[in-house]
Amino acid sequence: MSSETVKVGIISCSGEEIPGGSISRLATRRVLELLRPNNTVTICLPLFLAGNEAEQDFARTHPTITVDGCDKRCAKWGTEQYSGPVNAALVVEDVIGADRLSKCHRSARNMNADDEEAVRVLAERIAEEVDAILAMENGAAIENDSPKEGVCSCSSPIPASVLTIDGERVEIPGLMLIFEQCMKNGVPLSEKGSEELLRTVRVYHPIDREKEHAYRKALMNAYREYYRSHQFVPLSSVK
Amino acid sequence: MNDKTVLVIPCSGMGKVHGLIGREATYMAVEDLTSDRADTICLAMLVKGEPAAVTAVREHTCITLDGCPKECARKNVEMSGGEVAKAIRIVDAFRNHRGAQPGTATTLAEDGWVIAREIAENVEEEIHMIYKDKEDLQ
Numbered sequence: 439m440s441s442e443t444v445k446v447g448i449i450s451c452s453g454e455e456i457p458g459g460s461i462s463r464l465a466t467r468r469v470l471e472l473l474r475p476n477n478t479v480t481i482c483l484p485l486f487l488a489g490n491e492a493e494q495d496f497a498r499t500h501p502t503i504t505v506d507g508c509d510k511r512c513a514k515w516g517t518e519q520y521s522g523p524v525n526a527a528l529v530v531e532d533v534i535g536a537d538r539l540s541k542c543h544r545s546a547r548n549m550n551a552d553d554e555e556a557v558r559v560l561a562e563r564i565a566e567e568v569d570a571i572l573a574m575e576n577g578a579a580i581e582n583d584s585p586k587e588g589v590c591s592c593s594s595p596i597p598a599s600v601l602t603i604d605g606e607r608v609e610i611p612g613l614m615l616i617f618e619q620c621m622k623n624g625v626p627l628s629e630k631g632s633e634e635l636l637r638t639v640r641v642y643h644p645i646d647r648e649k650e651h652a653y654r655k656a657l658m659n660a661y662r663e664y665y666r667s668h669q670f671v672p673l674s675s676v677k
Numbered sequence: 678m679n680d681k682t683v684l685v686i687p688c689s690g691m692g693k694v695h696g697l698i699g700r701e702a703t704y705m706a707v708e709d710l711t712s713d714r715a716d717t718i719c720l721a722m723l724v725k726g727e728p729a730a731v732t733a734v735r736e737h738t739c740i741t742l743d744g745c746p747k748e749c750a751r752k753n754v755e756m757s758g759g760e761v762a763k764a765i766r767i768v769d770a771f772r773n774h775r776g777a778q779p780g781t782a783t784t785l786a787e788d789g790w791v792i793a794r795e796i797a798e799n800v801e802e803e804i805h806m807i808y809k810d811k812e813d814l815q
Contacts, residue, residue, distance in 0.1 A: 452689040453719035454700060463689065467783040480691045484720050484749035487756060512721035519725075545704035546697075546785065623786050624778040630787065638784050 444575045445479045446525075446568045447500035451513035452483065457542035458507030458530040461553065465530075465560035466505055468642055472612040473565040477572060483513050486520035497521035501571045503528065503564060526567040530556075533563045554644045601660055604652045610643050617664040627665060632658040682811065683715040683762075683804050684734060686723075687742040688750040694779045695744030695767040698793045701785060702767075703742060705797035711804045715740075723753045734759030738807050740800055742767060763803045770796050 450466040453459025470478050481496045496502070497517050503526045504513040514527040531539050534556045541552035599613035616638055625631045635657045636650060645653050687703040690696025707715045722730035734754050740763045741750035751764040770792050771777065779789035 450691060451719070451721040452691065452700075453721050454687060454689055454703060454717045455719045455722075459689075459719060459721070463691065464783065466691065471783060482688065482690045482692065482696070482749060484688055484724050484753050485747060487724050488747055488749040488752035507719075510722065510725065510727060512719065512725040512727070516721065516724040545708065546701060547704070619781060623780060625786065634786055641784050 444477065444572055445500055446474070446477055446571050447496055447502040448478055448480050448505060448564060448568075449483055449496075449502060449513050449517050449524075450480070450505045451507050451511075453507040453512070454544070456507050457544045457553075458539060460507075460544045460546075460549075461530050461534070461539070461542055461556050461560060462505040462507045462513075464553075464557045464641065465564060468557060468561040469564045469568065472615065472642060473561055474568045478568060483516055486516055494520050495522075497524060501525045501575060503567050503571070505560070505564060506530065525571050528560070528563065528567065530560060534559050549640075551644050551646060554640055554642075557641070558644065599660070601656045603656045604649060608656075610639060612642055613639070613660070614664070616642070617661055620661065621665060625661075627658070627662055631661070635661055682738060683711070683807055684737045684739045684759075685715050685717050685742065685800055685804075686720055686734075686739055686750050686754060687717070688720060688744050688748075690744035690749070691782060693744055693782055694785070694789060697782055697785060698770075698779060698789055698796065699742035699744050699750075699765075699767050701790070702793040702796035702800065705794060706800040706804070710797055710801040714808060715800075715804050720750055720753060723757050726757075731757045738762045740765065740803055742796065742800070744768075762807055763800075765796060765799065767792075767796065770799075 448466050448469060450462040451459055452463040466480060470480055485493050502517060502524045504517050504524050506513045506529045509529055514524055517524050538556050542556050543549050543553055598609045598611045600607050600609050625634045632654045636654050639657060685703045685707050687699035688696055689700045703717050707717050718730055718733055735758045739754050739759050739761050741754055741761050742765045743750045744767045751761050754761050774792055777788040778786050779792055780786035
């Protein structure tokens with residue numbers, strides 16, 4: 439199997455009843471979108487029961503990591519029962535610790551810096567497992583979008599941008615990808631838009647409450663620049 | 678599982694914004710609008726066949742919220758022997774929001790929250806109807 443074809447499957451339990459399910463879901467999304475976008479895929483866990491044979495073959499056709507929100511390990515059990523053995527099985531509490539998990543929330547409406555930190559820690563652990571699997575799969579190389587632009591704490595390059603916020607240089611992984619998505623979703627260059635930018639960046643990057651205003655301003659300035667360079671419309675006409 | 682009458686169960690689909698809208702609509706419904714009458718349960722536990730989850734869906738009226746036509750939430754509840762009083766498809770809610778920019782599978786934009794709120798209110802209505810029917814029977 440060549441490095442181009444190796445895709446690690448990540449299956450999150452996404453348990454709705456508990457904060458651990460929300461953290462497992464968001465951390466998985468973070469790996470898929472930002473940390474290892476070229477080497478990972480996912481499938482909805484409930485699809486194993488409701489889906490067809492091709493969907494149930496998922497773990498037989500991909501090396502697979504399960505991410506469970508509690509020690510019932512439903513993702514691991516469901517995947518192995520209906521699809522095939524998994525290569526790694528993570529449980530949120532084991533990775534981030536019971537204390538940190540106890541401060542997390544299940545709805546995005548209530549999430550704060552504690553949730554963001556939990557997502558970050560878990561996502562980096564998942565990325566480590568992805569790398570270990572890829573290394574075993576014929577020494578497959580990790581594909582990265584931009585290996586020169588920043589290094590995350592698990593020592594794997596991901597695209598990052600540097601903003602000056604309150605006089606400090608702050609590195610934000612994946613900012614250009616976030617801007618790209620925001621632009622696609624029509625996030626406007628306005629106060630309302632700055633709220634959405636802040637909310638989106640916060641999913642991937644911890645932001646202290648007292649620094650929200652400074653972040654909002656710096657993010658909107660950077661987004662405005664990005665917008666200007668990616669759309670051929672006079673800036674004055676953009677509301 | 679407590680004795681609340683209705684279980685609201687979203688698919689939480691991983692790949693599209695619809696899964697996240699269903700998930701957040703569920704939280705709005707069971708935490709804000711009908712906290713004394715409804716609760717949610719992990720769909721993954723049904724996939725696993727966890728006895729507590731299977732018993733819960735068999736003993737409670739269920740409302741399912743599905744993000745895609747595969748209707749994993751509805752099918753998994755029914756396969757577990759549960760009764761689905763109302764199967765809501767998130768995509769149907771978009772009919773009144775043509776051109777909406779709801780966000781992504783990771784984070785909802787403002788339009789996404791508006792749609793989630795509407796679905797939650799729809800769920801709330803269904804729950805009130807379920808309660809009314811039960812009261813009428815008594």
